[in-house]
Amino acid sequence: MxxxxxxxxxxxxxxxxxxxxxxxxxxxxxxxxxxxxxxxxxxxxxxxxxxxxxxxxxxxxxxxxxxxxxxxxxxxxxxxxxxxxxxxxxxxxxxxxxxxxxxxxxxxxxxxxxxxxxxxxxxxxxxxxxxxxxxxxxxxxxxxxxxxxxxxxxxxxxxxxxxxxxxxxxxxxxxxxxxxxxxxxxxxxxxxxxxxxxxxxxxxxxxxxxxxxxxxxxxxxxxxxxxxxxxxxxxxxxxxxxxxDVAGAEGRALAAAAAKANAIQTASTATPVNEPPDMSKAVEGRWGSREVEITSVELLDRNREPARVFQSGDQVEVRLSVRARHPVSDLVFGVGIFNADGVCCYGTNTDIEGAASAATAGDGEVVFVMDRLDLVEGTYKVDVAAHRRSGAPYDYHRLQYTLRVTSSCKDTGIFRPPHRWVSSGGITIAPRPRS
Amino acid sequence: MLLSLRHVIRYRGLVASLVARELKARYRGSVLGFFWSFVNPLLLLLVYTFVFTVVLPGAHPTAIEPFALFMFCGILPWTWFSSSLLESTTVLITSGNLIRKVLFPAEVLPIVTVLAGAVHFCLGLPILAAFLVYYHVPVTFTDLLWFPLIVLIQLVLTVGLALLLSALTVHFRDVRDLLSNLLTLWFFGTPIIYALDQVPPRVRQILTLNPMTHLVVSYQDVLFTPGPFARWPALLAVGAGAIGVFLVGFFIFDRLRDTLAEEV
CATH class of the missing domain: 3.40.50.300 (P-loop containing nucleotide triphosphate hydrolases)
Structure with a gap:
């Protein structure tokens, strides 16, 4: 009935x-x-x-x-x-x-x-x-x-x-x-x-x-x-x-916001060269001498398709299109991920990792591949940069790119290590039957 | 419509509780509490007595004495009538939350307004009775039997108009302003502060078209004017008209009911 x-x-x-x-x-x-x-x-x-x-x-x-x-x-x-x-x-x-x-x-x-x-x-x-x-x-x-x-x-x-x-x-x-x-x-x-x-x-x-x-x-x-x-x-x-569906809509909204931010950025490319970067302030922006320029940044999913929303644990690539005005040997690429509170969840660069990089004049591409993005659900912002080993920036993009991590599991914190639960003796841990 | 009418009857318990709440809430926090219902008409009566015996002793026909008491017979039911109508225009809007969020027979609200007014009216009656006795106004006992019927007819008429006005105000917010002006005119078009007999015959013809004329004059005849109550044919005609007004008012309310939740 x-x-x-x-x-x-x-x-x-x-x-x-x-x-x-x-x-x-x-x-x-x-x-x-x-x-x-x-x-x-x-x-x-x-x-x-x-x-x-x-x-x-x-x-x-x-x-x-x-x-x-x-x-x-x-x-x-x-x-x-x-x-x-x-x-x-x-x-x-x-x-x-x-x-x-x-x-x-x-x-x-x-x-x-x-x-x-x-x-x-x-x-x-x-x-x-x-x-x-x-x-x-x-x-x-x-x-x-x-x-x-x-x-x-x-x-x-x-x-x-x-x-x-x-x-x-x-x-x-x-x-x-x-x-x-x-x-x-x-x-x-x-x-x-x-x-x-x-x-x-x-x-x-x-x-x-x-x-x-x-x-x-x-x-x-x-x-x-x-x-x-x-x-x-x-x-x-x-x-x-x-x-x-919601993730798709969020992705579109984030992409639209990013496109808008980029448009503003390109409109005001007359940013002062060598503006002193005040790293203590986490404000969005872009600065640097532009001897090496990061012309575009894309976030890609495991199918190499541009995406803004990822499942926790997904593969994520950050692809940088780079243009150098003249050959550069003192060059470091860096990537940072920040959560909504401005906490740096992860940051690295080629220098820290013991790599030396250099560029000839012209265009090129750098891809930062994360095999697993083990972050908990939330919205994150990404920094990308090309700079000298001294830290003097060629092109620094501060908190310019947004990505959203979704998850069916509502765990908390920042980082989700790959894990499992094991029990023995009288204790059992098993998935709850779907009611 | 019949179904909706039956609904109202089913909700009579709620109506009673809401009327009680209305009265309780009105005097909550005031020192005199319910006593205000007596004090208001009493003060009004004293003021009129002062005006017509001290300030303007010659402004009324000498046959009607005390004139303040005569006026009071009309003012008491008029106050019920006019305040009920005026309040009913806003009752749906102020209870908008209820209509939008709860399945609730909205017609209960204007009915409660009119009934709460009726209770105030009834609380004024002891004052009126006390002064009638004090001035030795000869009241015929058989005339008094008509009194409940007059009240009932006024109740039916007022509820009908209140339903109509409350639903219309939701759609047209200026009904209240129109009404408050109209009521002032209506007050003077009803023989309350003058006697119907004083009015020239041609104007009297016009006044008899006003249903409140018959009700007020009936109150005056039954309570004040000596002699048997002879107006009952006109009163019964008004009664039939009141039932008509009620049905029309309820019908229109019922038709507009579905739009109330959206417009309120």
Missing amino acids: NAIEVRDVRKTYRRYGRRRQFATLKSALLSGGALRDLRPDETFDALKGVSFDVTAGKTFGIIGRNGSGKSSMLKLVAGIGRPTSGSLKVQGRVSALIELGAGFHPEISGRDNVFINGMMLGLTRREMSARFDQIVAFAELEDFIDAPVKTYSSGMYMRLGFAVAIHVDPDVLLVDEVLAVGDEAFTHKCLDKFAELRRRGRTVLLVTHSLDLVTRFCDEALWLDAGIVRMQGDPRRVIDAYLL
Whole structure:
């Protein structure tokens, strides 16, 4: 049996023009016909024909970028607003955790607000009385329940809102990004409550950016992108596809930013020669005498294709196109990688490594090949340089190139040594079965 | 629409709680608390008494005495009517959060506004009663039986208008400004600070088109003017009209309901 059936649902919002933020009755009458004025002049399709089913008793996750229509979808399922076209059926009592404590009145005690909130969600006064103690205990607000809500901290407020909504005991629970409402302990309690609802065969529809939560809790996932269903099915498969797509988009964004930076750089090539490089300041820039010039820098993946986003452990090459104005024998090439905090994760040059390099006049290429980029997830900036052994730069590119490392493993730090876990005796360490 | 009407009935518990909350919240933190509901009309009555006995003793027909009490019979229901309508224009916008984020029958909000006004109206009644007794105004007991019906008709009429105005204000934000001006005109177009009998016949014809005229005059007849209540045919006609207004108001609200969450 399906708890939720969504068939070709479209939702069109009216977009306000700059000219007319709010219609006024006067303008409507003056321009002739109030009805015509009610018709939207500019529209925006938040959902463009979305169809899916949620089987009763399943936990269903909706993921997608900001503005992909996730929250619109959830609101339609909740019954707040109706689809512009298409049909939508929901079986049983729905409770929506969209905004916690919406409708709390600040001047009134927590006790009264709990009752009113519960009744807004469709319970009778008697049902609320029966659940009241449970709700207060869940929210951990026994000592404050008779104080006006305006005196509550935002955490207390959210907890109370969450407690009421979850104790409505819905057949279908809709959750929109609300798990970040309390401390660690409360979050665990919320997750336990979800698990309990699941055990009792309730349907949960979860809209979240926390992919981790989707993998852990959901039986099925749906990926919405710009109002259409991109993919539906096993959470891990959907999330992997989603991550890949996000990585691609990030890569394009980084490349665009780099192109822009390069354009600015070339536009102002009149950088003073021999400008004293202040290495203590990690500011982006480019300086040097340009006797040897690094004309372009590319980051390449293992297929030698330009890329900006890499999996941790991937092969990465930094390719430098070099042009020397005249033959140079005092020449060092260097590369540095910095993380977002400006910490140098790795830096080396040909001189440190005991190599001597030289250039004849003309063009050439230098490739710095890293067989494995064992960095943890994050955004990194790359320095490249050609300089004399004394350090005097020919061409120094400071933090000019950005690369992003992604990883399915959320380990921390900077460097991920290739590793494995080994156990013996009574201790076993094995991969978790995929739930 | 019938389904939506049934919804409202299903949510009556919520309506009751919200009215209670409205009243509690209004006086929270004030020293006199609920007492304000008595003090406000009392002060108003005292001011009018002062004006019509000391400042302008000859400005009203001598047959109507005490004139302040006569006015009070009209002002009390008028205050309920006008403040309810004015508040209902903003009630959906100030509770926008609720409408946008919670599945919630929005018509509850204007209804609560009107009912909270009704409670204030009722709290003013003891003051009115006390002064009626004090001035030995002869009240016919059988006339008083009409009183609840007048209140009910006013309630239905006000709720109908409140629903209409609240939904329209979401789309047209200047409804409130139009309304506040209109209400001033309407106040003077209703025989509250004058008696309907004082008005020249031709103007009286126009005034009888105003439903509030009949309601206010009914209050005055039942509570103040001696003699049996003879206006009941007009009152019942207004009652039928009020039901019509309610249905139209609810219908339009129901039609605009889906747009509320987006526009509010």
